[in-house]
Amino acid sequence: MAFHHAQHAQSLNQSLSEVNGAINVSFEFFPPSTPEMEQxxxxxxxxxxxxxxxxxSVTYGANSGVRDRTHSVIERIQQETQLVAAPHLTLVDASDEELVDLAKQYWQSGIRDIVALRGDLPAGQPKPTRFAADLVRLLRSVADFDISVAAYPEGHPDARNAQADLINLKRKIDAGANRAITQFFFDVESYLRFRDRCVTAGIDVEIIPGILPVTNFTQLKRFAAMTNVALPQWLHQQFSGLEDDPATRQLVGANVAIDMVKVLSREGVKDFHFYTLNRAELTYAICHTLGVRPKVAV
Incomplete structure (x- = not known):
């Protein structure tokens, strides 16, 4: 029995040492709509x-009110922090001329990083004729931005099939995108298979996994239904019976995300993008466990 415990401890130590300090992170926030959310x-x-x-990164809505809030969050991050701010930019609800003007404003204000997306179509709007690849080309025509685009390991909800979706990602990269950030997922194998398919398709940029630390499983089921993301049976079991127990949900959510990042790290992934939902606790705890910590002055 002692030998078994020693083996288990050695395996745990090895598992943690494999990721400690060896990874890079980025975070996504969204613009607040109330004073409480702003705080x-x-x-x-x-x-x-x-x-x-x-x-x-800071997300960006289709209507002008949300857009204004995105710009003010980006400006404040630039002015008051040491962080590199990357606004989301979408084609929906904006002409090419407006987008060129906005890109020029960003460049002049010191913004060098942009997350380029088609954007969600408003209900009743006809099928799009402009796509994220067009936005990447437009940004490239304005200045030498560092451009991230979206990738969908389980397929975009609007895609005809997985191959069509992969071809669309290739178009975005060929247009000049520097990296792809994935939609959140919980089936690690689906990400790894997708990464392999990207290599086969000649997509040679980094495919950064998007990690969503879960605190509210009911909300997650709603997100997943909208975005074509599969929730494995084991995840349902992990959160079963915790509807009225937020403290335990936090612990379970942190554990799920830490396990995912450990497995992905062992598979050679070095960069992770966290969808924070504007909450720091879980993301901070996960980063701490994985060795991403504040630099201590010596």
């Missing part, structure tokens, strides 16, 4: 800033 956002930004992420 939560900025306390989260401050909490995560010392972890020195590669960049932090």
């Amino acid at each position: 939560l956002l900025w306390s989260s930004v401050r909490r995560l800033e010392p972890l020195k992420p590669k960049f932090v």
